[in-house]
Amino acid sequence: MAVQSHPPITILNLNRNSNEHHYGAEAVTQKQYLRKTNRGKVQKLCREHYLRNDIPCGSSYCSDCQRILSTIQLGHGQLHPQDGTDQADRMEIEESSESTKKRRKILLLSESGRTGHRKYTNKHYLVLDTNVVLRQIDLLEATSFGTDLIVPQTVLDEVRHRSLPIFNRLKSFINETDSTGRFIRGWIFWNESRFDTHVRREPEESINDRNDRAIREVCTWYKAHLGSHKIDVVLLTDDRANFDKATQQKIQASTTKEYVEHMAQESAQLLLDLVASTGSAFESDDPNNAQKEKIKSNFYQEYLPLGQLQSGIQSGHLFQGTFRPNPYNYLEGSIFHDNFEKPVLLIGRESMNRAIDGDVVAVELLPREEWKSSTDDVVVEQDVVGAAEDPDPESAGSSLEEETEQKESRTISKTSKKTGAGTTSQPTGRVVGVIKRNWRPYVCHIDRASIPISALQSSLSAHAVFAMPLSRSVPKIRIRTRQASTLANQKILVSIDRWEPSSRYPEGHFVRALGIVESKDTEQESLLLEHDIPYRPFGKAILDCLPPAGDKWIVPEKNSSALWNDREDFRELMICSIDPPGCQDIDDALHARRLANGNIEVGVHIADVSHFVLPDTPMDVEAASRGTTVYLVDKRIDMLPSLLGTNLCSLKPEVERLAFSVIWELREEDSKIEAVRFTKSVIKSKAAFTYEAAQIRKDDSSLKDEISESIRLLNKLAIQLKKSRMDNGALNLASPEIKIHMSSSESSDPVDVEQKESRETNSLVEEFMLLANISVARRIYESFPQTAVLRRHNPPPKTNFEVLQDVLLKRRGLELDVSSSASLASSLDKCIDPDVPAFNTLVRIMATRCMLPAEYFGSGSVSKDTFGHYGLASEIYTHFTSPIRRYADVLVHRQLQAAITEAPLPTSMNSKSFVEKIMLNLNKRHNSAQKAGRASVEFYVAIAIKAKQQQQSSSTVPRTISDGDRPPTAFVSAEAFVIRTFRNGLAVFVSEYGLEGLIKFKEDQEYDGERYEIGVRRGSKAASSAKQGQEGDLGVVKIGIFDKVFVGISTEQDRSTQRGRVKMVLLKPIDSSDL
Structure with missing residues (x-):
């Protein structure tokens, strides 16, 4: 943490005996810092920046730079100026027929450059500005946008500091090659390290202005450097000031939208959909646009400047929190803050002020007399707004928009007045600024009702339409596209670009189509994208980290390899694994045996993944990024290549495998730990059981073999361990878990759903995994108190x-x-x-x-x-027992090995800040994986319900209803429990399917907030079906939380939004179909 920075010192070391080319360092820039260490000491650091004249331009035209590249060592990735060894992606090694020496063929910016442009007709290279990379990354990634892109180091550094995800995407596509390794998207030019392109910051010059000047200097240098080859350089920028200064310096410059509009007609039509609206032109500087913005009245309040937000938070006038929308009421949201026992309410669009789920916002409290309570109503946007909104931004202030505002205002007035008896108000406020946006690409559908008729007749012009996000916590997004009619039946990916105060909805752009709605492949990819699950195939650099022997790799003979150093031989022990059916990535195995002193030795043996995944290798970096394996119903997104996860690391029976073992000596009478030790090992599991098979083996008293006796012994100890935990206050909680049966092992069609059964053997494995995790946690904390x-x-x-x-x-x-x-x-x-x-x-x-x-x-x-x-x-506590599927466990294995041996830890693992950074990503990935898993289950449950509907439709249907002009719908009947009550609906939980659903009534019912129940008035159908003698008024049926009801479940697709959903209606104790 730098607390003071001295001005840079530049030392010129000119080579007096210089010749035509200088390939060494020409200058050095030194920056001195004072840094405070974790122990409070102040250190003086000096960082040197070498400037040199041998940084190549990357053009195939330039023989001088080709000669420089021919002297560079082979490495990985792009050329790095400090050591000159990172250019392997640009080279291929060929064997010369005249010599055994290897010569390098370099893949560079092409001689032809970018051609076919209708404005910049000469062949040219395109230099990217920082704002273009940050805002137009979706466009740049599109292969149809073309090649010969130059990314200055200045841009690379700025993007890395401002957005690490975009930085990673930039690195990925700029090094993109085709299957032969010959196609290259662009070139990183290390201008900050070349003597004649490095620029120093002038007095009073802002960092941003200095960086813009450095980018323009790159254009000027390229123009002079390649001038004799008659190839132009065009600066792509959406920054007005940078554009104007470039024009003054006679540098060819273009905005993104202008450049794309003048590309070849076929490419331009599709690429224009990818242009982000925030950088598509200089809207704010265009007099016509500025006049239009003045005419529009702001629907939302302008945000306070960031400095004012920060000072307000520090003074306690404003409160910072993460915005969360109410899942039952789209006109209500909240933030949590430690100063208040209850969440701070945000009621109405104006108070939520353009906040989106996950945004970190600053909130100003309203006067106490204006505080309210969270409403007891279900408020669905489609019910309030309908399909009357016009997606065209020019319609702002129109009668349709005014009508929508009035509807929402009436809804808020109606619901906010109806606080239940005994309810108390809670802090209520309004968003006055956004500290950090949580925007991401969103999976969406095109709202059919928003597609204008003209879009169905012609695709030559762009039309504004609404994209409806899959997540109901995100507002609809206005995009412009020429493909509206084509995309109407597809799921698409959309990015938000901006949300102006004058616009009711955010504006964004189309990224790509995912496929036809309800196709399984489309739904699976949508699920992964929606939950930000990395699912790209493992690249060559990662696969190169695997053992060269591949699946032929075996444990070497004892005493013949250093692999056996500090590793015990447990191959003769009666070790077995117990896992769910179909498990291929077997992380753990166990054994138990009696000792001569009457105690029991128990071993938990965990796959030694860290032997294969070495620190700081491409495979390690990828595993750290993925964080965890993601389990979906019909597939698995692995954290590690399958050669490791399902083969070399998997503790399969009768195969020698490397393991990390925890060995306890336990007292048989109470499972108290007498001793524990940790060691690397080699094991040979004797059997792999499912939970059911292990349970059968344990229960069959006629089986007296060592494995069966070991399982019984483990079970006896596990029961004692669990009792001890429960006596200490451990919780036995529950979550809805179901099992989906497929029609066959080759098919992904679900045929039935059932609740998962938990057996004693489930608990057996769980108890010893918990014990291992706790034992390891204590050991690594003892050795690494700052970074465990x-x-x-x-x-x-x-x-x-x-x-x-x-x-x-x-x-x-x-x-x-x-x-x-x-x-x-x-x-x-x-x-x-x-x-x-x-x-x-x-x-x-x-x-x-x-x-x-x-x-x-x-x-x-x-x-x-x-x-x-x-x-x-x-x-x-820690996680040690599943390193095949969790990266946290890999780190723990490394720490444990360092704790029990002389093995050094990677330097980065001694840094608290590094560990914190890794933990943040692991928590995020773990949360995303859980959500993706649940969403996958819900998707397949819906398919199973739909199949049952179809079966019932062709036979006897228990109940049907009509909804408007739609045909009757067959219901699947199921038992449910009420878990929440509203004035106009019920939230229920269906344990049979692990589903939570909402039953919404057309009208408000009698609501008793004190009793958590509603009085549902009998309708014409209910009168004939409800039981007589119901407690209370004969015309009202009382339903409250925890009551058992029967519901009808069906699946349907909204014709406008293309959203599929599970729909529920109440069947008993009253039919709600006409309520």
Whole structure:
């Protein structure tokens, strides 16, 4: 952390005996810093920047630069100026027929340059500006945009500092080659390290102005350097000031939109859809556009300047938090802040002020007399707004838009007045600025109702349409496209470019089409993109890290290889694995045997992935980026190449494999640990069981073999370990888990859904994995107190349980004590309804939702008293047992090896800041993987329900209804439990399918917020189907939280938005089809 910076010192070292070319360093720039270390000491650091004259231009025309490149060593990636060894992607090695020496053929910027342009008719190279890369990355990535792009080092550095994801995308496409390795998108020119292109910052000159000047200097240098070859250089910039100064310097410059518009007609038509609106032209500087903006009235309030936001947050006048929309009411959102027990409410579009799910925002509180309560209504945008909105931005202020505003205003007035009896107001505010945007590419559908008739008749001009995001927490996005009619039945990827105060909706651009709606391939890719799951194939550099022997690799003979150093031989032990059916990536195996002293030796053996995944290799970098393996219903997105995950590292039976083992000596009577040790090992598993097969083997008393006895012994100890954990306050929570049956092993068509069954053997494996993780956590923290990779689960705020406590007390007369994890565990055990066996599971699911998520962290980044894992009632915890599928475990393996041997840790693992950075990514990837997994299950459950619908449609249908002009719909009937009540609907949980659904009524019903129930008035159909003698008024049926109901489930697709969804209606105790 730099606390002071001295002015740079430039030392010129001119070569007095210079000849035509200077390939050595010509100058050095030194920067001195004072840095405070973690221990509080101040260090003086000096960083040197060498300037040289041998940085090649990259053009095939230039023989001088070709000669420089011919002297460069082969390395990986693009040429780096400091060592000149990173150019392998630009070269191929050929064997000369005249000599055994190898000569290099360099793939550079082409001699033909960019041609066929209707404005810049001469062949030319294109120099990219920083703002173009940051805003137009989707366009630049498109191969149809062409090659011969020059990226100055100045741009590369700026992009890296401003957006690491875009920086990685830039590096990826700029090095892109075809299957022969001969096609190159562009060239990185290291201008900051070349003596005659490096520019120094002038006094009073801003960093941005200095960088723009450096980019223009690159254009000037290329123009002079290649002038004799008659090839032009064009600067691509969307910055008005940079454009004007380039023009003054006689540099050819173009905006992105102008350049694309004048490309070859066929390319331009499609590429214009990719041009981001924020940089497509100089809208803010165009007098016509400026006049239009003046005419428009702002729908939203302008954001406060960033400096004002930061000072307001520091002074306590403003409050920073992450914006989260209400999933049941699109006109309401909130942020959480430590200063308040309840979330700060944001009611109405104006108060949410262009915030999107996940944005970090600054909120100003309203006066206390204006505070309100969260509404008890389900408010769906389509029901309020309908299809009356015009996507054309020029329609702002039109009668349609005014009508929409009035509808939303009436809805807010209606719902905000109806606070339930006994409800109290909570902090209420408005967003006054965005600290950090959480925008990403969104999977969308084109709203059919927004496509103008003219778009169906001609594709020559762009039309404004609405793109409806798959995520209902994101507002619709206005895009312009020439492909509206073609894209109407497809899922597409859309990026947001900007959201101006005068626009009700954000503006964005089309990125690419994903495929036909409801096609399985399209839905799978959409799911991965929506949850930001990396699914690209492993590249050559990564695969080159695998053992050369491939699947023929075997453990070498003992004493014949250094691999056996510090590694024990456990090949004769009765080791077995127990996993779910079909498991191929077997991470763990176990053994148990009696010792002479009467104690039990138990071993947990984990795949030694860190032997194959070496630090800082391409495979390690990729695994760190992916973070985890993602499990979908019908496929797996691996963190590591399958050669490792399902073969060389997988602990298959009767195959010698490398392992990392934890060995305990336990007392048989109570499973107390007498001793524990850790060692690298070689094992040979004797069997691989499913949970069911292991359970059968354990229960069959006639089986007396060593493996069966070992399983029984492990199970006995596991029961004691679990009891000990529970006595210490560990929680036995629940989550909806189901199993989907496919029609065959080759098919991805689901035929049935059932709840997963948990057996004793599930618990057996879980207990010893938990014990291993805890034991390893203690060991690595002992050795690395500042950088140990750990996992914690913070205690939830007691306010998180307030609603659940109140519901249990009023609906069931049960008390939930949340004073400690032990009290909570005891209370949950008492939440039983003898008439409803599933009630306890339902309460545990609802309690789980009150918890905070567990997270990875570095031990030096938080206070030791916050290390604990609340759910497991353990003072310390980590992940060690699944390195094939979790990168955190790989790091823990490295730390454990360093702790028990002399093996050094990678230098980066001694840095707290590095560990923190890695942990942030792992937490993000873990969360995304969980969401993707759940979404995959929901998708296949919907397919299974649809198949059942079709079966019922062709036979006897239990219930049908008509909705407008649509044909009758067949329902799949299922038992459900009410988990939330609204004035106009119910949220229910269907355990059979693991589904949570919303039943929405057309009209408000009688609502009792105190009792968490609604009184549903009987309709004409209900009168004949509901039971007589219902408690209460004969015309009203009371339904509350925890009540068991029967629902009809169907699938449908919205004809306008193309969104598929599972729909539910109430069948019993009352038919809601006409409500």
